[in-house]
Amino acid sequence: MTDPTATSSLPVAAAKKHNMRLGIPRPSTAFSTAQLPGNNQLASRSGNGLIAPRQLPSATQDGSAAPGQASRRTTMITSRGIDGRESVMGVGRGDIRIRSSVFPAPGQGRPSLASGMHPSSIVRDPRPVRDKAFQNSCVKTIGEYLAAVRYPGSMTPKTLVSPTAKEFHDIFRFLVNDVINVGMVWGKKFDDDANTVLKDLRYPSMESFTKTSFTAPGSPQSWPNLLAMLNWLVELCKAHDNWNDSDCTSDPVLMSWEDLPLDYPNLEDRLLWNFACKTYDQWFNGAIEEFSEAEQELENIYGKLVTHYGLELMCESGRMMTTSSKEREKLEMAVQKRDVELHQLQAQEPPLKKIEDEYVQLMSDKTKFIAFIDLHRQKAEKTRQAILKVRAGISGQEEELESQRSDLARIESAVNAQNLSPDEVNKMNHDRDTLIRHLDELRIKIAEVSQSSYDQELMVTKCMDRFESLHADYTSFAHQIGLLSEPRDGSTVQPDDINYHLDFDLGGEGLEDLRTIGSRMRTSVWQGLQARRETYRQRALELSNDAITLDDIHDRIGQQVDRRKEEAANLEVKLRMTHEKAEAAQTKLGLDNVNTNEIIVQLETEVTNMLAASQQGVLTVQSQLESTRIAFKELRHRSALLKDAITVQVGEHIDMILKAKQHALNSLRSIRALADAQ
Structure with missing residues (x-):
């Protein structure tokens, strides 16, 4: 069986490397091949090593598409427009990097196709766009280039100083068509088209444009940035004009x-x-x-x-x-x-003790790694079973293909054996042309459905990545709250007879297995989590009751402190009265009342000690109560939010993944049925 992509002059990887070396920008998929005229012509040149865009894979003799075409994404490196110039735009998904999943199975990692096409970091414009000298230089450069290429629009002295929206739109369209292709299709909303074109051309200062920049380009706030952008487009057009000039390039592929x-x-x-x-x-x-x-x-x-x-x-x-x-x-x-x-x-002394400690640590790590390897062996066994199922399906398809080929050969031999008249031959040729046209229409429909299937595949991959991230969060939080900790007997079942482990591979297991796992999560795991939440709620209620009890104890202690304060006040009154009596007695009796003075000092000491002890006890109890109350509130709030959010998100994403996968399977079945019917 032949590969439909084998007719390319260079491998796709080599073409990518070559384009990266030449500095060709790689835009996103905003420009499809239908928007670029001449995409059905070969645009490769033997001198520069560039390759033509791959055509849609032609059908084999039995009417079925060549195998492997669904997984191979076509890449357009260059295309030749009406004026014969090579465009520097290229579209395709062949340069998307493949990253591994968060939980890959051993030997069978599921590649994730979701990847950003543009850099996420914002780069500020380093050019002095507000400087008058810079603006004058840009006006001169743009005016000279438009005059040199015979710009068909009207130019006035204010066109490059304070242009109208129509003048700016005409200049922008002219420059973009000069860079990309004359057949560029523009939509009704110029703002969206301009943003898309600049993003695909990798304009480095997209953050300088606002929503009103393209609707009112002549305003003092918008025009400096737009003028710098037009100057950048002019420089890009000049570089594009000298792309294949051997006197201006240092590329050894383009040199003699x-x-x-x-x-x-x-x-x-x-x-x-x-x-x-x-x-x-x-x-x-x-x-x-x-x-x-x-x-x-x-x-x-x-x-x-x-x-x-x-x-x-x-x-x-x-x-x-x-x-x-x-x-x-x-x-x-x-x-x-x-x-x-x-x-x-x-x-030095031999570090024997250090080596022994390392040996003990290594033995502990060995035990952990053995358990880890056993887990991955189980995953590998599941993956092998899935591979065997896929291989069995491939064998059945190959046998069906061989039978179709034998039927085709038998029909051709029967047709050749017939003695047909010229009219019948002409009629058959006419029917064949009609069938060929229908086949071309079916190819176009198949390409559209393949693109839709690819988009669905991207959506499924994103959902699977999101689900794996949520599954990692679920596993982490489950370990933190003790759901996945192994009991002393070594089993994975918790005391409530529910296995909270979610061990499966989204890329290797079938739809029915995923449905079974989702059903178990919605029934047993969800109910177990609800039961645990009820248990934790009861515990929280008990802690709340304990807090109320502590509040009562605190109130009683406060009352006791108040009584002690009243007693202390009474003692102070008595002390004052005693002191007055002592002074009166001292006035009367003189300096012979030594015993009374000793009693007064003793009473003062007792009152001071009682006050200090009561205040210290109150502060200690208050601090303990506040810290306990704050910790309890934080724990209860975090646990409730995390459980509810994770459970809801896991359920929603599983349903979304199942629906997307079922839709993709139905689409593929409809495509296969349509191809078989034709």
Whole structure:
């Protein structure tokens, strides 16, 4: 079975590498091949190594498309417009990087096709767009270029100073058509088309445009940025005009072989190609059998190459001698350094204890890795079973293809054996042309359906990636709250007889298996989570009751403190009364009342100690109560939000994945049925 893409002159990867080296921008898929005229013509040139856009894979003799065409995305590197110039635009998905899934199965990682086409970081415009000198330079550059290319629109002195919306739109369309193609199809909304074109051309300062920039381009706020953008487009047009000019390019593919240096890596291939072309042209035009002049020229060039390589060999030998002496000195220094290190190691005590600790750690890691390997072996077994199912389906399709081919050969032999009249032959030819037209229409429909299927595949892949991210969050949170921790007996079932492990592969398991897993998640896992939430709610209620109890205790302690304060106040009153009595007695009795003074000092000390102890106790109880209350509120709020959000998102994404996968399967079945019917 032949590959429909085998007719390309270069592999797609080589063409991509070549375009990256030439600096060709790779726009997104905003411009389809239908918008670029001439996409059905070969635009490759033998000199620059560019390849033509791949056509739609033609049907085989039995009417079915060639195998593998659904998985191969066509890539358009260049296209030739009406004026014969090569466009630098290219569309395709062949340059999308494939990244691995978050949970790949061993040996069978499911590639994710979702990837950004543009850089996410915003780069500010470094040009002085508000500077008058810069604006005058841009006006001069744009005006000279429009005059040189004979711009058909009307130009006034204010066109490049404060243009109207129509003047700006005409200039922008003219420059864009000059860069991309004359057949560029413009929509009704100029703002959307302009933003799409600039994004595809990778204009580096898209953030400088606002919603009103293209509707009112002549305003003082919008025109400086738009003028800088037009100047950028003019520079791009100039570079595009000189794209294939050998005097302006340094690309060795576009240069003549006579201008290449002798150390060019593919010079021999270029010489052989030029020799073959030149001799074939002479033979074809003049029927010449001997090519002495071309052979002599080739021998002279190879003589120069031999001389060049001889000089290089001599220089290389000298460099090798110098390098060997330097290496010898380095080795001697390294030997001395290693001797010093050896003496140091011999003088030190052997690190046996450290090695033993490392051994214990490694043995623990070994046990963990063995469990990890067992888990991945189970996943690998599931993947192998899925591969066997796919191979069985492929074998059935190949047998069906062979039977169709045998039927086609039998029908052709029967048709050749018939004796048909010219009218019947003409009628059959007419019917064949009609069938060919119908077949072309079916190919177009198949291409449209394939594109729709690819979009559905991208959506399914994004949903699967989102689901895997949510599954990782679910696993992480489940480990944190103890749902996936193994009990002491080693089983994965929790005390409530529910297995919360969600172990499956979205890329390897069938639709029925995914439905079974989704049903289990909606029934057992969801109910188990609801039961645990109810349990946690009961615990939270108990903690709330405990908090209420603590509040009551706090109130009682506060009442006791108040009573103590009242007692202290009473004691202070009594102390004051005693002090007054003491003063009166002192006034009366003099300095003989020493016992009364001792009683007063003792009472003051007791009151102070009681006040300090009561205040310290109140502060301690209040701090403990507040910290406990804050921690409990945060824990309850976070656990409730995380459980509800994760459970709802997991359920929604599983339903979305199942619906998208079922829709994709139905689309593929309808395509196959349509192809079989035709």
